[in-house]
Amino acid sequence: MARFFHTVLALTALTFAVAPPAVAETSDPVADATAFRKYFTEKFPQVKLEDFVNGAYAIDEAMRRQWQAIEQFPPYEFSLETGKEMFAQPFRNGKHYADCFPNGGVGIRQDFPYFDAKEGKVVTLELALNKCREANGEPPLAYDKEEMAALTAYMAFTSRGKPFDIKIPDDPRAREAYENGKRYFYTRRGQLNFSCASCHVQTPGERLRAEVLAPALGILNAMPIYRSEWGGMGTVSRRFITCNSQVRGVPLEPQAEEYRDLEYFLSYVSNGLPISGPGARP
Amino acid sequence: MASSIRVRAISSGDLTEVQVLIQHPMDSGFVKDGKGEIIPPHFIKELTFEHEGKKIFVADWGTAISKDPYVKFSFKGAKKGDELKVMWVDNKGESDTTTAKIQ
């Protein structure tokens, strides 16, 4: 019966959430990114722009101290080392991950996701890694598991400090992917009727249970992350999936088009902020 | 196989600061897995540090040490280039040893 009551609550909340009809317009990604950055820098005037990549630790001093204690010898170090070994290990055909990427895969994290004109879709780093494996006759890795996290951890690590450089080519399909990602970010879902923005735009810095919510600006720069709550590493895919379940929404399949578009949007609006992954988070 | 032990030992003046991180599940025996079955305890009980054959720090650990445990301490009497031996043994009798150079 408790859930029955919740249903009524959820419906009531939905009714009150009815917004005045918004004017339909095509958005301007450059203006979006400027507004996004302005929103967060005005909300947290004491936080330096490049420090937003450290999530809640940029905002909460007590948490920052715990984090710094943990960063003295970060728990993602083992994963990072595994990732480095995996990256160097040749496939059975003798080729390497390095052969699939520009610059041998080193220092390129900031260029992902990108819009692939040939396929007409957004390609994330995780997707590119599995495409590379499949092109070389290897089975794909699970998107939400530790091996994928280890590989992306290593690739992020070699890119630390490089600013996100996401491009939206002059292609209506790329623009549409960006728009879809933006819509996904702001759309309320799950029984709790939360959007990504409910937590990471409207209430960052506040506590949800014990966790201090991270601002959306720079949130993907730290990926993948070691979460104490998981006792292990998680990819962008894993983070999106858990966010969905936490608001009691059924997650989409990893690397679903919606998730890739969301990553495209979120990365784009954090352009200029440095890659800081792998990160450690509660 | 890579060691389960990562050591950072940095000498500064007379003092050497030692930090280690060990890859170990540190299962307490109080946690259930996805199927609702208790994960049996599996944790490091003793961690020993030796410098020139002398024990300089011994940690006795129970079940409340975090997964992938970390410890930091400092000691006197070592210099750069000296070797530091680190060894652990857990409740199942498994163990690992490594030797690190003080930097």
Place this chain on the structure above:
Amino acid sequence: MTIVYNGFRRLILKGGITAALTGFCNIPLGFAPARAAANDKYPEGAFTTKNQADAIRMLYGKAAEPSDKVKLDAPEIAENGAVVPISVGADLADVTSIALLVSDNPNTLAAFYKIPAGTMPSVANRLKMAKTSNVTAIVEAGGKLFSATKEVKVTVGGCGG
């Protein structure tokens, strides 16, 4: 600030990998030095006791006195009970051991550190905390016991440490 910090992290990782290269796996511990004193034995009983006073008695055979010479650094609110960074230091001479206890964990004793002469009376580690609880540090110095206690709030429990 951040640039310096990133550089710092990059540096320390390199250190970790270098040290790792010298590692060996699963070499049995057959060579424990003969110097072993009575208190070198793993205090099995103290580690499996629920009650804090009992654990302290089993460990030392006496009780500890609160002292401001024991410096216990623990967060007021743990960001996650699974990993709570805690450190202890002491302004005391002749320190021979440091113990850490979490009063409301299933087993109260978390760690017992033996401090030989020449080793600083200071240690940092990461503990699991099942719920909000007092954390107590006990420093043994010159045969006497001194303690400090601090409450750590835990809202996301650390799996029943």
Place this chain on the structure above:
Amino acid sequence: MSMIQVGHLKSTLPLALAVLVGAAVSAWAASSEADFKAAYAAAEAANTEAGILRNQWTVTATALAEARKAAEKGDFDQAVTSSKEAEALAKASIFQAIQEKEAWKALEIR
């Protein structure tokens, strides 16, 4: 349930509430296996539709599982109640998805 009917939900909260009240009231009378099957099919259909909208709720799946479990035990009163609850939840998730087609813009940073 068709998309057209869902369209009504968007503008009429009372209808959504009526579904819920119906769920509560139906538990008063003893239910048969046929009642369960009908209620369950309706709930599943609504949840499938939520799936097409890419907006299912985890709690709907939980209520559906509870309904199946109760039916297996022969407790059809409970099975019907859980099915109706699942249906109400699924409909609420459909309502949410349709609502958000425009409402999301209210949250946008500009």
